[in-house]
Amino acid sequence: MMENLNVFAVRTLTQKEYFAPGHRSCQGCAEALAVRLVCKALGRNIIIAAATGCMEIVSSPLPFTSWRVPWFHCAFENTAAVASGIEVGLKVLMRKGRIPQKKIVTVGMAGDGGTADIGLQALSGALERGHDFIYVCTDNEAYMNTGIQRSSSTPFGASTTTSPAGKTKMGQITWKKNMAAIAAAHNIPYVATACPSYPMDLIQKVKKAADIKGAAYLHILSVCPTGWRSAPDLSIKLGRLAVETGTFPLYEVEHGRYHLNIDFPKLKPIKEYMKLQGRFRHLTEEMIEEIQARINHDYEQLRERDKRGF
Amino acid sequence: MAKRVGMEVSIAAAEAVKQANVDVISAYPITPQTHIVEHLSEIVANGEMDAEFFCVESEHSAMSICIGSEATGARSFTCTSAQGLALMAEMTYIASGLRLPILMIVANRTLSAPLSIWNDHSDVMMIRDCGWVQYFVENGQEVYDHVFISYRLGEDRKVLFPVIINMDGFVLSHVIEPIELIEQEKIDQFLPPYQPLHQLHPDKPITMGAFALPAIFAETKKAQEVALRGAMPKILEVWKAFGDMTGRYYHPVETYKAEDAETLLVTMGSIGETASVAVDQMREEGRSVGLVKIRLWRPFPFEALKQATLHAKNLVVIDRAVSVGGPGGPVASEVKAAIYGEPIRPSIYNFAAGISGRDVAPFDFIKMIDKAEIEIEEGNKEGFEIYGVRE
Numbered sequence: 001m002m003e004n005l006n007v008f009a010v011r012t013l014t015q016k017e018y019f020a021p022g023h024r025s026c027q028g029c030a031e032a033l034a035v036r037l038v039c040k041a042l043g044r045n046i047i048i049a050a051a052t053g054c055m056e057i058v059s060s061p062l063p064f065t066s067w068r069v070p071w072f073h074c075a076f077e078n079t080a081a082v083a084s085g086i087e088v089g090l091k092v093l094m095r096k097g098r099i100p101q102k103k104i105v106t107v108g109m110a111g112d113g114g115t116a117d118i119g120l121q122a123l124s125g126a127l128e129r130g131h132d133f134i135y136v137c138t139d140n141e142a143y144m145n146t147g148i149q150r151s152s153s154t155p156f157g158a159s160t161t162t163s164p165a166g167k168t169k170m171g172q173i174t175w176k177k178n179m180a181a182i183a184a185a186h187n188i189p190y191v192a193t194a195c196p197s198y199p200m201d202l203i204q205k206v207k208k209a210a211d212i213k214g215a216a217y218l219h220i221l222s223v224c225p226t227g228w229r230s231a232p233d234l235s236i237k238l239g240r241l242a243v244e245t246g247t248f249p250l251y252e253v254e255h256g257r258y259h260l261n262i263d264f265p266k267l268k269p270i271k272e273y274m275k276l277q278g279r280f281r282h283l284t285e286e287m288i289e290e291i292q293a294r295i296n297h298d299y300e301q302l303r304e305r306d307k308r309g310f
Numbered sequence: 311m312a313k314r315v316g317m318e319v320s321i322a323a324a325e326a327v328k329q330a331n332v333d334v335i336s337a338y339p340i341t342p343q344t345h346i347v348e349h350l351s352e353i354v355a356n357g358e359m360d361a362e363f364f365c366v367e368s369e370h371s372a373m374s375i376c377i378g379s380e381a382t383g384a385r386s387f388t389c390t391s392a393q394g395l396a397l398m399a400e401m402t403y404i405a406s407g408l409r410l411p412i413l414m415i416v417a418n419r420t421l422s423a424p425l426s427i428w429n430d431h432s433d434v435m436m437i438r439d440c441g442w443v444q445y446f447v448e449n450g451q452e453v454y455d456h457v458f459i460s461y462r463l464g465e466d467r468k469v470l471f472p473v474i475i476n477m478d479g480f481v482l483s484h485v486i487e488p489i490e491l492i493e494q495e496k497i498d499q500f501l502p503p504y505q506p507l508h509q510l511h512p513d514k515p516i517t518m519g520a521f522a523l524p525a526i527f528a529e530t531k532k533a534q535e536v537a538l539r540g541a542m543p544k545i546l547e548v549w550k551a552f553g554d555m556t557g558r559y560y561h562p563v564e565t566y567k568a569e570d571a572e573t574l575l576v577t578m579g580s581i582g583e584t585a586s587v588a589v590d591q592m593r594e595e596g597r598s599v600g601l602v603k604i605r606l607w608r609p610f611p612f613e614a615l616k617q618a619t620l621h622a623k624n625l626v627v628i629d630r631a632v633s634v635g636g637p638g639g640p641v642a643s644e645v646k647a648a649i650y651g652e653p654i655r656p657s658i659y660n661f662a663a664g665i666s667g668r669d670v671a672p673f674d675f676i677k678m679i680d681k682a683e684i685e686i687e688e689g690n691k692e693g694f695e696i697y698g699v700r701e
């Protein structure tokens with residue numbers, strides 16, 4: 001049912017594009033798709049503060065731009081702070097009557113590196129201060145812009161250019177940082193995970209985030225065929241498998257209350273997800289089992305939170 | 311009538327920020343800048359000023375917030391010192407590259423290590439080339455005045471650059487001085503609300519902060535260089551307008567008993583006042599010395615400096631920072647560059663003095679001049695040393 005709704009309901013979306021076609025992302029880039037959907041959901045009355053990273057580089061080679069909404073790139077690690085400044089600037093200018101009163105949504109956008117690693121301090125500061133803005137992390141699980149280096153959001157076992165699979169190490173040796181939980185720990189009103197393979201779910205969450213007063217955090221899994229060593233035409237499928245295997249569950253945390261949006265009574269084995277990606281090719285059966293056990297455990301924990309509500 | 315009141319210079323700076331109707335203040339505490347932020351948060355908390363005040367989680371974010379708010383068209387302010395400035399260094403280049411007229415007061419302090427909270431100019435010299443207009447002030451009144459001067463200049467559409475007011479930490483930030491406060495109506499006339507050329511707003515979507523390939527980057531750098539150099543007439547014009555309003559006229563380079571002097575001290579910042587005492591003493595002894603004080607550090611006033619110094623035989627340049635492993639002090643480098651092309655030019659002897667708050671008294675200037683004159687006489691015409699080091 002969910003499946004069908006997603007397939008047909010997408011056609012009801014606006015035809016308008018605010019992240020214009022013609023940008024330079026790779027074929028099958030689901031990060032670009034995520035950004036495009038976020039923009040569709042928000043409409044034109046927004047200002048985007050973007051971090052350095054793939055989405056910045058593919059969209060803004062001077063003197064061209066792919067942005068039909070106000071878009072501001074400052075640096076890699078300070079997106080949340082820049083977005084704070086924009087939000088505050090708009091607020092004070094409206095209060096003083098120097099620009100007309102109107103709802104303008106401030107959006108911070110950064111990759112997993114710009115969020116979970118180098119930008120974590122600025123993000124924590126902005127969430128703690130409680131600015132009225134949306135922060136969107138498009139998580140492709142590595143520093144793709146600089147050539148597929150590991151981040152703290154890279155999954156265990158994945159081979160990247162700085163966590164290569166070699167004779168002594170089998171790729172990334174740490175477990176993926178739980179950014180959504182970190183954001184939720186700031187007691188902000190809204191946190192959600194999303195994936196462009198579930199466009200309607202993603203769009204609803206973005207709209208909710210925009211309506212909520214205060215800081216909202218969205219963590220969007222964004223398949224990157226270039227970095228994941230996957231076929232470009234499999235990006236949507238891979239996003240679905242990430243959800244169906246429990247690798248990337250879709251859930252919300254509203255005022256501290258957890259809610260699993262799509263629960264699967266039985267998860268698909270993660271092998272189905274991993275075998276389509278070159279970055280996991282080197283993994284042994286034992287390692288896959290170890291990862292499977294961890295995923296089962298984390299998913300179970302999330303289910304319990306969903307039941308308990310917190 | 312303007313009121314003259316005794317107040318701590320940091321408080322005067324904060325009062326000026328209030329009177330300048332700043333919209334957004336974002337800062338992080340660090341000695342010796344703290345009193346400015348503390349007083350500003352008080353002013354805002356008391357409702358004496360309609361501004362958004364954010365004491366954030368780092369200087370990097372403090373500057374980033376200013377960059378964001380300034381891009382929406384809000385007049386923005388921050389202040390810092392030493393380690394804080396180092397942490398925001400990356401952002402200072404971005405603020406000027408994007409031509410955002412933020413104002414920052416730097417209460418100058420030594421950069422670690424060893425850790426030291428005391429005053430010299432090593433902090434701001436690290437970001438010497440960041441593309442901001444930079445003043446060095448000599449006393450509290452100049453700090454207060456330059457808050458209005460800076461915004462009026464930076465926000466001018468022919469300028470559009472962020473501005474740093476350098477004021478020596480402790481020596482200025484923590485002393486009580488008589489400050490002549492300007493009436494609000496006069497300030498409002500001198501400094502109307504900011505009217506940005508471009509601002510982030512959905513009604514007129516713009517892209518700011520695009521990246522540049524080699525095919526276009528050099529052009530953007532040249533545009534910045536031409537604009538910052540080209541700001542000089544505006545800088546003079548704003549100072550003139552300010553002088554006409556208050557009677558206090560400022561110049562890029564100030565001279566004191568310099569016209570006929572054989573040997574000139576060249577200083578920057580608050581030590582200029584002490585140096586003038588030394589000049590008076592030496593004049594009484596019949597020595598031919600004078601003083602040249604640099605107030606405008608960027609854009610560097612090459613012409614004014616030449617006019618003030620070329621007639622002299624010796625220049626004794628006092629730096630408050632060291633370019634370690636380099637040519638000595640940064641001020642001397644600039645002075646040398648300014649006069650290098652002249653067929654007849656003075657010899658230059660360079661001291662780094664008052665490093666990390668070491669006192670520089672009038673007799674120290676006399677000792678430095680004595681030493682420099684002997685060295686130059688003996689043929690050491692390009693010498694550099696760190697003054698007063700115990701060996």
Ligand SMILES: Cc1ncc(C[n+]2csc(CCOP(=O)(O)OP(=O)(O)O)c2C)c(N)n1
Pocket residue numbers: 031052053054055076077110111112113114115140142143144145146151
């Ligand atoms: C302070 C700083 N350090 C390093 C870089 C280099 N850098 C630019 S983008 C990037 C990685 C971006 O990764 P992520 O945030 O995950 O975005 P993605 O490109 O994967 O979408 C890095 C390391 C930088 N621009 N600034």
Ligand code: SF4
Pocket residue numbers: 024025026027028029030031032054055058140144145223224225226227
């Ligand atoms: S490297 Fe990955 S994230 Fe970056 S543009 Fe290509 S597909 Fe998209």
Ligand SMILES: [Mg+2]
Pocket residue numbers: 111112113138139140141142143144
């Ligand atoms: Mg990434």
